[in-house]
Amino acid sequence: MGTEAALVLQVAKASRSYGGRPALRQVNLRIAEGEIYALVGRNGAGKSTLAKAAIGALALDAGEVRVLGRDPARDPAARRAIGVAPQDIALYGHLTVAENLDAFATLAGVRQDRGDAVREAMAETACAERANQRVDQLSGGWRRRANLAAAIVHRPRLLVLDEPTEGLDAETRVILRRLVDRLRARRTAILLISHDGEDVAALADAVGVLHAGRMVAEGSPDALAKRAFGARQELVVRLGVRSAPAEPILTGQGLTAHGAAALDDGLTWAGLVEDAPARALAIDKALRAAGVGVRELTVRPAGIDALIAWASKDAAA
Amino acid sequence: MIFVMLRVMALGLWRDRAGLVLAFVLPPVVFIVFASVFGAGASGKLDVRAGVVDRTASAQSHRLTRALDQVLGGRLTLYPDRPALLDAVENGRVDAGVLLAGDLGVDPAPVTVLIHPGRRAAGQVLTAQVNAVAAQALPDVMMQREVMRLGPLLALSGEQRGRLGSRPPPAAATPFVTQEVLGGGDPIVVYYAGAVSILFLMFSCMQGAMSLIDDRQTGMRLRLGLSIGGVAPLLGGRMLWLVALGVAQALVLFGVATAVYHIPLLANVGPWLITAVCAAAAAAGIALLLAAACRTREQAQTISTFVILILAAVGGSMAPRFLMPAALQTLGWLTPHAWVIEAYQAVLWRRVVNERVLEAWLVLGGFGAVGFLGALAIERRRKL
Numbered sequence: 001m002g003t004e005a006a007l008v009l010q011v012a013k014a015s016r017s018y019g020g021r022p023a024l025r026q027v028n029l030r031i032a033e034g035e036i037y038a039l040v041g042r043n044g045a046g047k048s049t050l051a052k053a054a055i056g057a058l059a060l061d062a063g064e065v066r067v068l069g070r071d072p073a074r075d076p077a078a079r080r081a082i083g084v085a086p087q088d089i090a091l092y093g094h095l096t097v098a099e100n101l102d103a104f105a106t107l108a109g110v111r112q113d114r115g116d117a118v119r120e121a122m123a124e125t126a127c128a129e130r131a132n133q134r135v136d137q138l139s140g141g142w143r144r145r146a147n148l149a150a151a152i153v154h155r156p157r158l159l160v161l162d163e164p165t166e167g168l169d170a171e172t173r174v175i176l177r178r179l180v181d182r183l184r185a186r187r188t189a190i191l192l193i194s195h196d197g198e199d200v201a202a203l204a205d206a207v208g209v210l211h212a213g214r215m216v217a218e219g220s221p222d223a224l225a226k227r228a229f230g231a232r233q234e235l236v237v238r239l240g241v242r243s244a245p246a247e248p249i250l251t252g253q254g255l256t257a258h259g260a261a262a263l264d265d266g267l268t269w270a271g272l273v274e275d276a277p278a279r280a281l282a283i284d285k286a287l288r289a290a291g292v293g294v295r296e297l298t299v300r301p302a303g304i305d306a307l308i309a310w311a312s313k314d315a316a317a
Numbered sequence: 318m319i320f321v322m323l324r325v326m327a328l329g330l331w332r333d334r335a336g337l338v339l340a341f342v343l344p345p346v347v348f349i350v351f352a353s354v355f356g357a358g359a360s361g362k363l364d365v366r367a368g369v370v371d372r373t374a375s376a377q378s379h380r381l382t383r384a385l386d387q388v389l390g391g392r393l394t395l396y397p398d399r400p401a402l403l404d405a406v407e408n409g410r411v412d413a414g415v416l417l418a419g420d421l422g423v424d425p426a427p428v429t430v431l432i433h434p435g436r437r438a439a440g441q442v443l444t445a446q447v448n449a450v451a452a453q454a455l456p457d458v459m460m461q462r463e464v465m466r467l468g469p470l471l472a473l474s475g476e477q478r479g480r481l482g483s484r485p486p487p488a489a490a491t492p493f494v495t496q497e498v499l500g501g502g503d504p505i506v507v508y509y510a511g512a513v514s515i516l517f518l519m520f521s522c523m524q525g526a527m528s529l530i531d532d533r534q535t536g537m538r539l540r541l542g543l544s545i546g547g548v549a550p551l552l553g554g555r556m557l558w559l560v561a562l563g564v565a566q567a568l569v570l571f572g573v574a575t576a577v578y579h580i581p582l583l584a585n586v587g588p589w590l591i592t593a594v595c596a597a598a599a600a601a602g603i604a605l606l607l608a609a610a611c612r613t614r615e616q617a618q619t620i621s622t623f624v625i626l627i628l629a630a631v632g633g634s635m636a637p638r639f640l641m642p643a644a645l646q647t648l649g650w651l652t653p654h655a656w657v658i659e660a661y662q663a664v665l666w667r668r669v670v671n672e673r674v675l676e677a678w679l680v681l682g683g684f685g686a687v688g689f690l691g692a693l694a695i696e697r698r699r700k701l
Contacts, residue, residue, distance in 0.1 A: 052539065055539070055542075055543060056542075057539055057542045057543075072543075076545040076546070076547070077545075079542075079543045079544070079545060079547075080543075080545050082543050083543075084536070084539055084540050084543060086535070086536020086537075086539050086540065087536065088535040088536045089535070089536075090535055090536035090537040090539065090540045091537075092537075104540065107541065107543075107544035107545070107546075107551075108543065108544060108545060109544075109545040150540065151540075162536070
């Protein structure tokens, strides 16, 4: 991100505790216009708390939040600049899509051309064809689109997307990514909270990893991945059947049985390894020679889970 | 297996504090209220508030009023004349009145009990109490009346008749106390229209106010929190809606009462409307406060059921207030129900807008304002 871009969101030394348990500890966060910042972390890391603090919906114990230089908890102009698409569908089920958008546009202070704003938001999220349908009669995917439309109907400068692709079909996922690209082109700053590694890799300009209320790693996805994993890539092997001869072959290549112990069926093996393509070929050859069938063999960049695990381990150390 | 389920269910109740209150505290509380009301009513031990006018101002009448005041536990008020006593009975300052208008020893029916048509039970109880007090506190007077009544049969001498007084003996069938039921139709219809109206108004407002909790539990509160006006207009809009809903509900109920029981709604529509708005504001304020204070819908449902039933029982929505013990009647003024009933009775039955009505409007408006401001403070402080 160029240094010329104006700062839209600035969170400085934000701290917040719930009943003595710290949820945020001295967290800093800066998002410039046109920047897409992905906030990742395990459950309970403090992502939602930080997002709420960033929009002024949560009183901090210490630190400050500025949106376009103003405090969103006190300044209506700052709140007017924020759009939120919560993880839950935050729409009135008994209203139609258009009625919902009209209501939220009014609450956000859109006075003139409200009809145009509503139509534009529906067009952006491809939900215009359901404009006059009640939200509680829509399927999950259409509700997600309408939820997103309500977040952008007042043309915010800062958009907070909380798990926007969770439970979405492929078509809606594409619509969302196109929308994010358009918003980026319009210089909208986006705070993306996601567990989806594909979303983060495809959309984010910057990634911040939260762990136990601290920002433990921050940077562009490529730079972070390089710092965390160097040349290592993720190698995943799925066997057809569980096989004793396969185990030394796979462990010898640096892979471990994947998944939680209780669910580990001995079929999936994975690991972050150097020179992953060559190792994949070697594994394939050795397993065939041992008469073990391979169902899947994948080489891919390290995912968001690996990044979170790396950053969290690093922080704990 | 059976014991596992038993344990699961028992732990569920044990850890649900609101459920525990609803299951084990509410029933005895409601029982106590009803037992106080109907137990006292059935045994004739009503805490009747009475007024008295003593036109004779004799030694005998003083003895009677003193004794009556003692029996009523100091709830006997002296009024200068009949119009003042009538006004007190009609406006509910006393439940019934006693008019001492003749010589207690010789006049036919020297005592009249003035009975409000909506509080006949209180009149009956007071009549019985006056008779009992007269028998106990004025035995000489009652004996004199009895001897005079039986005089023709007793063949009294001229000297004996002279000692009984010069007046002619009362007719044999004339009682010591007579009853006079005041006019103006049956106010019990207006009483229950008001009582039922505020009871269901509380339920409706609570249902409406619980959208606050729904919004909080979904991301709606987060989105609404970004509105340019902040929390106050969002809560204000809800308050206005609940008031409008309450007025509409009252209109339907009183419309039915007008159609079926001919209560004079149209002739008093202005004061009625103000009362309906104030009642709805009180219910809306309390409902919003409860909804703001509760974390979950389940918690709100349990607590509101408790609060609504207790307010209704104490405030007179379930049983007439004059049947209640004096302490409970006093406690009733802490509920909006008592004020709503009082205001509707005044404007629709007595057809007056007096100080009492203005006071009721003020108190109900106060309930609404305090509830709204309390809810606002909680919502602002809660953030998310």
